[in-house]
Amino acid sequence: MPSLEEELFPSTPGKFKIDRGQSMNRQFHRYFASTSTMFLWALFLIALTASYLSFQSFVDSGSRCFSASWGGIQWEKQVRNSAQIHRSGGMSVLVTGAAGFVGTHVSLALKKRGDGVVGLDNFNNYYDPSLKRARRSLLNSHGVFVVEGDLNDVKLLAKLFDVVAFTHVMHLAAQAGVRYAMENPNSYVHSNIAGLVTLLEVCKSANPQPAIVWASSSSVYGLNDKVPFSEADRTDQPASLYAATKKAGEEITHTYNHIYGLSITGLRFFTVYGPWGRPDMAYFSFTRNILQGKPITLYRGKNRADLARDFTYIDDIVKGCLGSLDTSGKSTGSGGKKKGNAPYRIFNLGNTSPVKVPELVNILERHLKVKAKRNIIDMPGNGDVPFTHANISYAQRAFGYKPTTDLQTGLKKFVRWYLSYYGYNNRKGLQ
Numbered sequence: 047m048p049s050l051e052e053e054l055f056p057s058t059p060g061k062f063k064i065d066r067g068q069s070m071n072r073q074f075h076r077y078f079a080s081t082s083t084m085f086l087w088a089l090f091l092i093a094l095t096a097s098y099l100s101f102q103s104f105v106d107s108g109s110r111c112f113s114a115s116w117g118g119i120q121w122e123k124q125v126r127n128s129a130q131i132h133r134s135g136g137m138s139v140l141v142t143g144a145a146g147f148v149g150t151h152v153s154l155a156l157k158k159r160g161d162g163v164v165g166l167d168n169f170n171n172y173y174d175p176s177l178k179r180a181r182r183s184l185l186n187s188h189g190v191f192v193v194e195g196d197l198n199d200v201k202l203l204a205k206l207f208d209v210v211a212f213t214h215v216m217h218l219a220a221q222a223g224v225r226y227a228m229e230n231p232n233s234y235v236h237s238n239i240a241g242l243v244t245l246l247e248v249c250k251s252a253n254p255q256p257a258i259v260w261a262s263s264s265s266v267y268g269l270n271d272k273v274p275f276s277e278a279d280r281t282d283q284p285a286s287l288y289a290a291t292k293k294a295g296e297e298i299t300h301t302y303n304h305i306y307g308l309s310i311t312g313l314r315f316f317t318v319y320g321p322w323g324r325p326d327m328a329y330f331s332f333t334r335n336i337l338q339g340k341p342i343t344l345y346r347g348k349n350r351a352d353l354a355r356d357f358t359y360i361d362d363i364v365k366g367c368l369g370s371l372d373t374s375g376k377s378t379g380s381g382g383k384k385k386g387n388a389p390y391r392i393f394n395l396g397n398t399s400p401v402k403v404p405e406l407v408n409i410l411e412r413h414l415k416v417k418a419k420r421n422i423i424d425m426p427g428n429g430d431v432p433f434t435h436a437n438i439s440y441a442q443r444a445f446g447y448k449p450t451t452d453l454q455t456g457l458k459k460f461v462r463w464y465l466s467y468y469g470y471n472n473r474k475g476l477q
């Protein structure tokens with residue numbers, strides 16, 4: 047005798063008894079049987095989908111756990127310790143791009159004077175990541191903790207603001223380099239546009255909102271030929287995608303200042319150089335090639351004119367960053383709502399004395415005591431501009447900005463660092 051359960055939910059059609067009762071009953075049974083089969087199939091499919099989805103989320107969270115190097119009690123403790131302020135009236139600063147060239151120097155300077163600093167860097171491989179790791183070790187040894195993560199990771203940014211009520215953000219993370227923008231345009235959009243917006247979104251919602259100082263670029267002057275470049279000059283003719291993304295950053299930050307009351311200062315850096323610098327930049331790659339006996343390529347402008355840059359030494363840039371942080375004023379909003387007007391500023395940070403690129407090579411030759419093999423070619427249409435020259439009167443007025451290192455002196459310090467970092471000091475014939 048089949049159980050009631052077996053009658054209602056026959057496990058297979060073969061078990062279905064058709065000889066027990068009348069046709070109505072049979073039809074009822076048949077109808078019920080096919081419905082229940084469908085129901086079972088539906089249940090099965092739902093279960094299958096659910097287990098697929100939960101497997102996917104396990105894989106996702108698993109891979110995040112394995113690949114992400116953030117989160118957990120120990121990690122939060124490191125972040126908090128690093129953000130600790132050790133002077134009265136000090137600030138706690140989130141430095142993005144902390145393992146970068148400018149980021150490392152600014153983080154060290156802030157830490158040295160007693161401010162709290164937490165670094166963020168994605169350690170991408172645009173240039174040798176081992177140099178970034180070495181900078182991180184330097185920062186660690188001075189008590190600066192650098193979180194490994196991307197600017198576009200909104201969860202990570204939100205977590206950082208959960209753990210620390212940052213008073214300031216020094217935003218230096220970016221895809222740098224003028225000419226590389228032709229090779230990898232999307233990396234500029236990813237970091238300089240999308241990453242910037244992600245950061246601003248988190249900052250605008252933070253309570254309290256931090257004041258933001260960030261790296262724009264001298265490249266925004268583009269085809270402007272009025273010298274020296276003043277912040278009041280036109281910047282609507284970028285010559286490269288890099289410049290265009292930095293200019294876009296200036297407009298984007300303006301809207302966040304206007305709508306949400308975020309205090310914003312954009313800094314137009316002029317070709318920054320110095321120890322722990324960027325290997326993709328001319329002074330660095332020229333040094334490497336000269337020492338290795340390889341030729342260097344020098345671009346020449348229209349009518350065989352030499353290109354020139356307002357090369358600015360890193361210590362002068364650090365002074366400009368700290369001066370900007372100290373005078374940033376407060377953001378006015380909280381929880382995404384503006385409570386009043388906040389400062390919006392843009393400053394040139396340059397040396398105010400441009401040097402022709404061949405002269406830069408002459409100086410390197412003297413410091414390295416090696417002759418360069420120069421290969422001079424016409425400037426390719428790669429986004430370069432013929433010259434840059436900063437007018438720094440705005441920064442002078444705002445916080446007494448005054449660069450003090452000329453190219454000769456700054457390159458001497460760079461070369462000394464280069465030779466020691468790459469182990470040349472132990473080799474014969476060099477310094």
Ligand SMILES: O=C(O)[C@H]1O[C@H](OP(=O)(O)OP(=O)(O)OC[C@H]2O[C@@H](n3ccc(=O)[nH]c3=O)[C@H](O)[C@@H]2O)[C@H](O)[C@@H](O)[C@H]1O
Pocket residue numbers: 222223224262263264265315316317318326327328329343344345353354355403430432
């Ligand atoms: O101020 C900025 O906002 C930018 O500064 C920097 O850009 P640039 O001023 O272009 O510096 P950099 O590449 O060192 O070339 C220097 C000179 O050497 C010439 N140059 C370069 C390479 C080469 O092989 N030959 C050559 O002649 C070249 O034509 C140029 O005249 C940063 O990289 C950039 O990220 C951004 O911050």
